[in-house]
Amino acid sequence: MMHPVRETRRPTASFAVGFFVREMTFETFHRLIETHRADGHAHLFVPVFRRVGADLLTPVSAFLRLRSMAPDAFLLESVEGGEKLGRYSFLGARPYLRVEVRGERVVLHHPDRSEKSATDFFTTMRQLLRRYHPVSVPELPRFTGGAVGYLGYDMVRQLEHLPSPPPDDLELPDARWNFYDTVVAFDHVRHQLVLMAGVFVEPDTELHAAYDEAVARLDMLSDMLAQASLEVPEPVALPAAPLTSNFSRNAFCEAVCRAKEYIYEGDIFQVVLSQRFAMPYTGDRFNLYRALRQVNPSPYLFYIDFGDLALIGSSPEVLVRVEHGRAEVLPIAGTRPRGRTPEEDQALEAELKADPKEQAEHLMLVDLGRNDLGRVCRFGTVQVDRFAFVVRYSHVMHLVSLVSGELASGYDALDALAACFPAGTVSGAPKVRAMEIIDELEPTRRGVYAGAVGYMDFSGNLDTCIAIRTMVVRNGTIYIQAGAGIVADSEPEREYEETVNKARALVEAMRVAASGLL
Template identity: 45%
Template sequence: MRLGEFPERRKFEELIRNYSVVPCCRTLLFDMETPVSILGKIYRKDGAFLFESVEGGERWGRYSFLGVTPYAQVKVFRDRVDVLTSDGQISRSIDHRGDPLSVLRELMSRFTVPEISELPRFWGGFVGYFCYEMVSFFEPVPNFLPEEEPLAHLIVPQDLVIFDRRNHTVTLVTLFYGPSSHFPVLDLKNPYDYALERLDSLEELLHSEKPPTSVSRSVPIRLETPIPPEEFRSMVLRAKEYIRDGEAIQIVLSQPFVSPTAPDPWLLYRVQRFINPSPYLFYCNFNSRFLVGSSPETMVRLEHGVASVRPIAGTRPRGRNEQEDRRLADELIRDEKERAEHIMLVDLGRNDLGRIAETGSVQVTEYMTVERYSHVMHLVSHVQAHLKKGLDAWDVFKATFPAGTLTGAPKVRAMQLIAELEGRPRGPYGGAVGYVSFQGNMDLAITIRTAEIAKGEIKVQAGAGIVYDSDPEKERQETVHKAKAMERALSLISNGM
């Protein structure tokens, strides 16, 4: 049932004369399907994505954002930034001379957008992931990523479906892109009619049949690490030596877990959101390289000039009843080791934001509160700051990337020691995934609890924070335990769900 379209023709034609990106939208009453069922109709399309959220660990966020068709794509490599057409053909390569963020900033500046009060906080921008190795552009940290692999892959969407859980509606959005250097342009005589045709196609998609997906039993998928146990324990011992020598306070060491057999990525997303609902649930298809994740932690958020991070450290399982739940929460709050690690991460967050903040504006607005999720509870804090005048989302990204949760402290030295001890690329793991909007806002999650599926294989990576009194085998087992959470999802898929 159609509830309305906006803007109307005359307003749309006025907007495209003044802005380079203008949305054309149609709102429908839509309570018979879900974001996941619609994703199931397009999930193998290059550039498809879905972002959902469970707020506070226990209630679904109001909006879900489904990307249907890309307008363009952007890839960052060691020496250049490639701008690609919607079908993946290179439109232009730009040498970045070691500063890709300046190129991304310049590309983003080409897009000017109107204020559309009927739309939520995100309806267009750059959507994608940044590999951990992006830090090598602005800190003295080695980059082990193969030269042919992008350090960031971003989608510029053209068609989106925005689900509103509160009102039980969907808003179909198609974006009209006017002339913009470096990006392809459609020469259209009647842009509004073209936009309506695209909205018709989106509406047809919503009501189409989903292609069949096999949910029958399959061969069990086992995740194995290529790192022998004794090698990882040796890494931990060497890390402890550096910590005893005063080189670092904490070093986060990780290891990959892989399988030559990969599940259907849409099925994996369905299971992940069921067994591990999180603040950042995401599914992204980057040229048949899929990222499927359920991250609990913000890397950084920027909204209306306020930058924020939300450190998470300290974990306990949920109790079997309310009394046990309270006991475990009290135990977590009183645990000196958990508190010490949490304080370290809060200090890292304050220091990172201090690099781009107005003087005196850094505040800890929430400190060591217990946040409950479906299976675990965490200690959580919230640190925010007002952005200095003249700075933007890319400055915030540079100041805060990567999150201290995945490095240790001091951050730069910890990353240098990680490079020495791990000696292999992390790729998306430990980086960030999310969006930078045309309005200059940003919401990025830390890429953890995430599966990377490519070329028929699946990879998961998990880490542990090493401190002076760490037990090498216990730290290794922590990484194995974290990987087991993904294995549970794989087991459900193998058993036909």
């Protein structure tokens, strides 16, 4: 049921943040809490919100204002099918908690202290996200607060026994998730900002004081976004040094040949081998994101700043999405470049759909997605909603399928994430044996690449993409990793070139950022 909110309009001194639309009143705040307490919920998360006009502001300019005054900021955007802007963009800064994982050690970093968790990552996250019952406000966007971060590929070692891990040369955290109780959403349909300040309500919380503190946070956000001046980062030229790789061309081709031997011997049907490129970079990291969103718009655009580490990505592929108890995966396998004319584009689509190798590989990964969901979904509910349809992006087109199922009793979004992790499209099939072969043939651990990036909320929902087409920026270096699916008839040189081509869009974004053409 929709609850009444204040509908009066009031002037604002802000040029960027437009007219006031409405705000949750204390009366509504109080009524929602009392209703949920009567239902037996003692610990609540209530998003106090304010809507304001924002036709003179963009997600990029808002982020630049936000990050100048608050640390550890994030920006999540979406371009559906590579061509249509998703309804909401989400921004946040100043997390109240960070969860960091290295091996089996899980540490909770609070603003004033750190403590080691007594449980594993998945149990820790489940406890943190379930502690408070979320109060739903129907008119708000799907994400009103929760955790934003990544699960590195090597987190699979907590889920499966992989006996021979390669060297961990970058020594990145296996996972990092920041918890945010204050979030800004861009509503691109209404051209409004939705400012949300979450309140954690305990049985003894003084409600007037809690509401006033939330409104003060909304005022702070409004002031940040209303700054008249905007400091736009200057471009910095890329060094003349070429990209370096953790594989030589010959070594990669030899790894492909060895992988094919495993296929001939019946160990696997497919395995994804990848190489990691690196280049020095001393410019503003956010310029890379600004360039990437222009060069390669995708369903999952993200910039997550952890201070010592930034993730910048334009992933096309869902890892797993859970909303209201329904889980979805969208395996992608099969690629062609975009045509230079509409006629050439259509011809390339027809060629992709008719290619038996692409179809066979796609079917294998759809079956793997069905099996993954079948581990946590109610029997008989897993289905292929759409099979092998073509989705176009700025540089390429892909074959995509949608597989979904209803979570079984006793399973939640974190179970679905664990069941589907890592995706078959970045590991292989059968998955565990493919990962053992990846450990043998790749020279270093993958780190963030082929893991998961996204958010989890207090309502039990989760939206994660596969960490591909992703830059990791750390200590003045950009790392880009790209892979190729190896099957029985793979040609080593062509697979090597595929990894180089997949990295090309990110390299192009780096050059755009350096050129100042933003």
